[in-house]
Amino acid sequence: MKATDIKNPEYFHKVVDCQHACPAHTPVPEYIRLIAEEKYTEAYMINWDSNVFPGVLGRTCDRPCEPACRRGRIDGKGEEPVAICRLKRVAADNKGDVKGLMPKGPFRPNGKKVALIGAGPASLTVARDLAPLGYEIHLYDEQKLGGGFMRSQIPSFRLPETVLNEEVGYILDLGIHTHFNHYVESLKETLGKDYDAVFVGSGAPKGRDLDIPGRKDGAANIHIGINWLANVAFEHTAKVGKKVIVLGGGNTAMDCCRTARRLGGDEVKVFVRSPFAEMKASPWEKEDAAHEDIPIIDNHVPKSFVVEGGVLKGMTFEKVTAEYDKDGKRKLVPVSGPDIFIEANDVLIAVGQENSFPWIERDLGIEFDKWDMPTVNETTFVSTNPKVFFGGDSAWGPKNVITAVAHGHQAAISIDLMCNGKDLALRLSPYVNLVSQKMGIHEWAYDSEVVSDKRYVVPQADKKLTLTNRKKEVELGFNALAGFKEAERCLNCDIQTVFTTDKCIECDACVDICPTACISFTENADESDLRSMLKMPAKNLTQDLYVSDTLPTKRVMVKDENVCLHCGLCAERCPTSAWDMQKFFYNVTKAHTGCASHK
Amino acid sequence: MTYVRPKFRHPELQKNKLGYTVDYYEGALSTLCAGCGHDSISAGIIQAAYEMNIEPHKLAKLSGIGCSSKTPAYFLSNSHGFNSVHGRMPSVATGANLANRDLTYFGVSGDGDTASIGMGQFVHVIRRSLNMTYIVMNNGCYGLTKGQDSATADQGSKNKGGNVNLFESIDLASLAIELGATFVAQSFSGDKAQLVPLIKAAMNHPGFAFINVISPCVTFNNNVGSTKSYDYVREHIGATATVDFVPEMQEISIEYGKGTHKNVTMHDGSVIQLHKLAEDWNPLDRQSAMNAVINAKAKNEILTGLLYVNPDAHDLHDIIKTSDRPLNTLTKEELCPGSEMLNEINADLR
């Protein structure tokens, strides 16, 4: 293999598994260390820069970082990832004054106007990144307040309104012109209003329906999940029947069933077509539903709504079993026996969401594909109309808040480039820094000790309280001490092991000390051969090998990054400091920090 | 300040026949200088004990005084250990072995501990053919007392202070062969591929097994001009053969060129597989082993690998016909058979 080019920031970036997996590439270990140091404000600001909604995300993020977290790989005996997401909340809960650390208007106008359609996280991110550059931002939403689905869909018992208001407020306070209660009927009209750019952040607002017998007759008690949740959020709906069926196996179904429990549903049941293990809902959402006495009944396909005398009585289901062909493709095969009848006063349909752009005329140069989705550039987020950008759920269908934020950052950069007449392909390089952590013998600037603590559980409020008050937040969050202890579980994957070939005397000390057998000295070979020639075979192909230049014995040092604990023992034991522990800071450049207009 | 070894190990570590992963054979975190060759030898011992499926409680580690003699603290924490007096490890080993012949005895010493103060003990333990493995971690100096030349420092070798050693060195391997050791090997701390099978074969040997391991002292004897530095050893190393130790006879998969392959079958059916590199060398012949060492030395070469082995070794217990069972398991009745038996014995002696 060729020697690893550690000057390419993407190499070390990949070693920081959580940050790499985060769509917005939040510098996770940096903020976790700050939490351990009780520097909550600084930890919050690192987050705010990257993900804009630390308080919201610290409660609701889909947390793609956690399955990626190295901690989950290091012992093969069920060691769980660091509670990255809930630590974010610790920063948000305990922070001091952050307003003073944020950009403060009024900003000198740059003469450009941008319209943002939809006030969800994608648009709000664009607003935050562009406002400090002097853009005049006009934010449109049909709802009465900003936040998009964070407000209309995520229930208050998971995300208190105060937290959302605070973080939406930080953005609106940058001098955003809001046009709430304003449904945009026509993009053509909007484009006609001399905007320099339009960002479409309208989400995927259409809930899928279920067209089976009885749907029309029972309509009064059959609700589309996301519409129903929005009605609850905006207090148009305050009650539900005693017996409720929720259809669907995703997170929306989980929010529907838990909300129903709080609005009078004593017997709420979730019915899913697929086997339990294959449900789309996150494991923790399923656990929370179970905790609230909501059975999830899998392998049941809805057949009909049973309506008698104009009143919904329940539903029938066909029991199925999942069979898989040799390619692993699933088929749901009916199990013999009669259909099953389940009583219900109300049914909530949460079987998926779709995009819908009835307000976008098809003659604006915006290309739509056969699924009626706009053609959007994956790097620049521009559509086929150079003035129109898409991001968040509107671009490629329903995802999550953090993805919407990540899109927003990149779209903001593109809008800034476009407004400055620059090529959109000129993406901004990340801000990177690599600094030695050595302070002395056995002394590092980071806490190198690897603790053995198991993942701490976030305490929850008493069920008696939460089930009777829809707005009572279920999770109490870590207190400062639990937050510290959980923070200590982080392995500091950003503290990189940096190898200097010409200092190495090949004494093997690092090989012998490394607890997880990461380091080998061997003859060089192709990657696939090399992976099997190491002290422990490097089987995780998603993790890179760090290969040195050729050493005096004609061998190379090969480090498998996979289960490195970043404990620094290799560097401690190296007599020549050929290994050094260096902190790698990587931050995605945002429009307002590396703006095109300043260059 | 943190210098704590994490408890996590590679998730795919394999278990040996006893169900232990290699970390079960580890010891405390070493306090030797970073980069010390001794630590690599410790790692080799851990690996060998793991691969040999040693039951830790059936092994005793013995040592004298020195950095090298400290290392038993850094491997096999679950085994017995006795850190004795400077140069006196063989006496303690002899006593222990006589009392309980069922344990594996693993002695660790240094070149100072063996070739100076402990020389008398060393030669006699060889002569008596005690069943043990005796490793010298040889760095050509007294590491623990800050690097004075030892008796194995080569004539002309320069130490860190710039002083040249004026005296002839003692060659421990030829001495061991000369005195009748039945397993003699030489190795380098930086070559675990060779060291680990040698340690395994030595532990399995039914008599006195000696391994002299060149083990650079990074702090006091790794300078230019020293003949025990990493660089010097690497430039001057040679090997009798590549070694592999196979606990039970099995199909040999690798075919070497004619005449270069040699299998030595041991008393218990285990096999030392050798792929010969040195010419005119026969590991079963003491004379040729001596010649090989002397020839190498004349060429300024450090000859490593297995030097000499006698598969039909006899140990001290065989020679003096002790009880088959460990003394510590004999009952009072067996040890004091009564006045009738005493009278019989006395009568025999009349």
Ligand SMILES: Cc1cc2nc3c(=O)[nH]c(=O)nc-3n(C[C@H](O)[C@H](O)[C@H](O)COP(=O)(O)OP(=O)(O)OC[C@H]3O[C@@H](n4cnc5c(N)ncnc54)[C@H](O)[C@@H]3O)c2cc1C
């Ligand atoms: C029930 C449910 C629970 C969820 N829970 C989570 C969670 O816990 N964590 C998570 O990360 N994600 C969650 N999501 C997904 C997440 O809410 C979305 O992925 C995210 O909000 C998408 O952001 P966005 O900016 O693209 O648009 P959205 O947040 O969808 O906002 C779009 C806004 O645009 C408005 N709009 C649309 N068209 C127009 C128009 N023509 N004129 C004016 N306004 C318009 C809409 O009213 C809406 O307010 C959940 C989704 C649902 C349905």
Ligand SMILES: Cc1ncc(C[n+]2csc(CCOP(=O)(O)OP(=O)(O)O)c2C)c(N)n1
């Ligand atoms: C009876 C006695 N004499 C002298 C000493 C001082 N002393 C301690 S270690 C040592 C030499 C150790 O050299 P070596 O065996 O080569 O071990 P190394 O530290 O080099 O591994 C000496 C002379 C002692 N501890 N006890």
Ligand code: SF4
């Ligand atoms: S251990 Fe810490 S730095 Fe490493 S992946 Fe997990 S959260 Fe990120």
Ligand code: SF4
């Ligand atoms: S920091 Fe060094 S010693 Fe620690 S696990 Fe990583 S490679 Fe091994």
Ligand code: SF4
């Ligand atoms: S400890 Fe340092 S000098 Fe020794 S092999 Fe490792 S990197 Fe090289």
Ligand SMILES: [Mg+2]
């Ligand atoms: Mg010594």
